[in-house]
Amino acid sequence: MSTPSVNRESGLSRTAAMAVMLLLAVYFLLPIYFLIVAATKPQGDLASTNGLTFSHFDLFDNLRVLFTRSDGIFGRWAVNTVLYAVLGAAVGTMISALCGYALAKFRFRGREFLFSVILGGVLVPTTALALPLFLLFSATGIVNTYFAVFLPSIVSPFGVYLARIFANAAVPQELIESARLDGAGEFRTFFSVAFKLMTPALVTIFLFQFVAIWNNFFLPMVMLQKESLFPITLGLYQWNGQTARAPLLQESVITGSLVSIVPVIVVFVLLQRFWRTGLAAGSLK
């Protein structure tokens, strides 16, 4: 076998591989780049100038309009989103961790059954739950309140599944036994020993649940009529539907979209190693 032909082959493959990846990178970046450009333009330039080139730089004015429109409702939506997605994911991670740890480390009757029921929950699509939940919540008067979105959001069967895998992998049984011998109660053992060992895993669970809540558009749409309770997604959806009557809203929809995705993208990129551990565990059988 001659070496030059191998080199030529790999040189060609290198170029082809690079070309494919560059093309795909352009595809993934294009809408985000468009959004950045559009968010810096005055409304009038959206239609009259090329969408991929900057024109008059009006970003700060657009931001001012965005945050003052309708008595600053966008800021309200941002706070709501943090409440639903960040607080919801934090509470959800905590309860998933407790349950997953118990399923991994305690032996008790019905454990496997409990785990199977929870695993079955992973396959139940959250959109299928939204309509029956709406009926149940309207009977109890929870509909159109924070709790209508917050309470269902804290439940993540996938989080329990991950927590069980991670607890098994990260917390050695001997450590639990020795904590017990020292006389520590089970909760104390969990919070002082297991919690620290599971922290990277808990970040992963938190991220997954955050995305699930951040992405769940159907639930708030079904549950909420009061604008002041909306998360950002529902608010922008509503504004977007009004642009035919109020074209000036377009610029706020664009700027609002950018403002809401930038912090999430930044956090995701900073925490990307946690994604990979989670995705690897998720694909194990």
Next chain:
Amino acid sequence: MTDTATRAARVVASTGARRRPGGGPRAGTITAFVTPFFLPFVLFYLVPVGYALWQSFLAVRRTGGQYGTSYTTFGGFEQYEKVFQNTEFWSSIGRIALFGIVQVPVMLFVALIMALLLDTPLLKLKSVFRITAFMPYAVPGVIAAIMWSYLYSPQLSPLVELLNAIGLRPDFLGPGAVLWSAANVSTWLWTGYNMLIMFSALQSIPQELYEAAKLDGASNWTIAWRIKVPIIAPSIVLTTVFSIIGTLQLYAEPAVLRQISSNISSTFTPNMLAYAVASGNNYQQAAAISVVIAVITFVLSFGFMRLTSKKAGL
């Protein structure tokens, strides 16, 4: 105060009263760990599923003609018969099937190619490519659809402008194209996520597995298709099942495109139909539709897992 509590706990623990003979914690302690998750799980997962099932077997009837009072009664499979006779239901299923048959394989093929390329020594800037592909995962479906709808809009889109300049007249929102415009939003959103699942699986394969093949002179291409792909098959199955579930739940993306295109009806996808029916206060019918969608989802995802695990002899 905490000190007293722990000391007390220690005393109790040392007498052995807190422990079962097997050495594990008491039933009460286990309940305390499990309940904070399990109670909301029952209330917000299991109860709604049961409630939807129950609702789907009810029917609303009227006493004495059009102006009579209505009452709810047991209707048997009446609601399900109505679902199966509903042409809008079948056209939404047909649409979503067409969507899934094309979009899911295309997306997963692109994801697989990217994962395989990122796993070879051929590329530079690997982490840049990985992050770029994963970025859309941070964008919720609604916002992704809003971004793309500007790129589809005939008045504002730089893409349309570009294509016009070379003599093409694309209509991304036309009756034939709008389904594929929605499919593109899903592909943009989920390719990187699926790629990362496959890539993580590739990374966990020990390098020694390839050494023998390399010594035998196998090309990167052969190693990729003959060794790597079969090993990560379970991940590919998993991403397929996730994608099937996601496709059947489609709501946000077509709902946003509907705001700018008259070619998306209010019953475009099964979920949009369920919502439209529920908005008309026909909750029993909406519940039956939700149940049918959930059953189809279960059957398809389990069926696919069965089929592939039999084929692979797992």
